[in-house]
Amino acid sequence: MLIIFNPTAGRRRRRRLEQALAALCDRGLAAAVAETRHPGHATALARDAAGRGLRLVVAAGGDGTIAEVAAGLAGTAAGLGVLPLGTANVLAWELGLPAAPAAAARVLAEGVPTLLRPGLARFGDGGQRLFVQMLGAGFDAAVVARLDLGLKRRLGRGAYVLQGMRELGRYRFPRFTAVLDGVAEEVASAIVSKGRLYAGRHLLAPAARPGEAGFQVALFRRGGPWSAGLYGATLPLDLLPRMPGVVLRQAMAVRLEPLPGGAVVPVQADGDPVGTLPVEVTDAPGPILVLLPRR
Numbered sequence: 695m696l697i698i699f700n701p702t703a704g705r706r707r708r709r710r711l712e713q714a715l716a717a718l719c720d721r722g723l724a725a726a727v728a729e730t731r732h733p734g735h736a737t738a739l740a741r742d743a744a745g746r747g748l749r750l751v752v753a754a755g756g757d758g759t760i761a762e763v764a765a766g767l768a769g770t771a772a773g774l775g776v777l778p779l780g781t782a783n784v785l786a787w788e789l790g791l792p793a794a795p796a797a798a799a800r801v802l803a804e805g806v807p808t809l810l811r812p813g814l815a816r817f818g819d820g821g822q823r824l825f826v827q828m829l830g831a832g833f834d835a836a837v838v839a840r841l842d843l844g845l846k847r848r849l850g851r852g853a854y855v856l857q858g859m860r861e862l863g864r865y866r867f868p869r870f871t872a873v874l875d876g877v878a879e880e881v882a883s884a885i886v887s888k889g890r891l892y893a894g895r896h897l898l899a900p901a902a903r904p905g906e907a908g909f910q911v912a913l914f915r916r917g918g919p920w921s922a923g924l925y926g927a928t929l930p931l932d933l934l935p936r937m938p939g940v941v942l943r944q945a946m947a948v949r950l951e952p953l954p955g956g957a958v959v960p961v962q963a964d965g966d967p968v969g970t971l972p973v974e975v976t977d978a979p980g981p982i983l984v985l986l987p988r989r
């Protein structure tokens with residue numbers, strides 16, 4: 695097994711990696727570790743490992759690292775393991791993956807391979823990005839785009855809250871068009887979800903399933919700092935899906951595009967800034983197998 699470790703992800707990550715390695719060693723399992731040196735490196739490392747015939751490639755980091763490793767494993771026979779070392783770790787919450795190093799190592803040793811169907815975003819400039827949990831356009835992407843890495847290291851998830859409050863006074867909430875399976879609607883923000891959870895373990899898309907085809911999409915009809923502030927406040931209470939102006943729809947194919955002459959709208963995927971509209975979102979061509987705890 696190869697563990698691909700993002701040294702920038704999460705707090706206290708290196709010590710937790712060492713604890714997981716020790717737990718694997720106790721079980722008689724040897725693991726090589728490769729550290730990422732730049733964004734996108736995890737994809738190249740994972741693809742190379744799968745090409746060498748490794749059966750299990752482990753993403754040790756947050757959702758962005760998992761997505762990058764998954765992109766490298768897509769279309770190969772190698773399975774995906776996760777050591778959750780990120781800041782928000784939404785996919786780990788979604789899939790019930792333990793954060794404690796020894797428990798996470800146990801899943802790598804005896805977990806059950808389970809289908810994961812990532813989403814694929816295709817941008818207007820030809821760029822692509824695979825995502826495992828969600829893709830957001832609008833306010834949340836603006837928060838992510840301007841989040842300082844040092845702040846994230848110091849405050850963890852609190853950095854998103856702080857940056858969110860800063861953006862309330864700054865972001866202009868340009869409207870854009872969301873086309874869901876051919877049906878268009880004008881919105882202020884949209885989150886295309888593969889999983890139920892968002893920003894940690896908060897409920898956003900109750901009908902989304904990471905192992906199934908398609909998405910549940912949260913459309914935010916209302917923009918502006920008051921609505922966005924209210925939505926942010928109701929998220930930890932799991933009330934966001936029921937708030938006025940929030941509409942949930944199922945879709946297999948999503949296109950998000952700026953209004954003619956409209957302002958630039960940022961896009962985030964799995965908590966990383968990934969580009970701007972327009973973007974087309976579908977399921978990635980093939981599923982991958984991820985190791986989950988035995989029930």
Ligand SMILES: Nc1ncnc2c1ncn2[C@@H]1O[C@H](COP(=O)(O)OP(=O)(O)OP(=O)(O)O)[C@@H](O)[C@H]1O
Nearest residue numbers: 703704730731733755756757758759780781782783
């Ligand atoms: N050596 C590196 N230097 C700078 N950036 C890196 C490096 N290695 C990976 N990255 C980038 O860091 C991004 C963020 O990492 P990751 O998502 O794993 O952590 P996180 O943001 O703290 O966790 P979460 O997404 O769960 O909140 C990755 O998407 C990846 O592109």
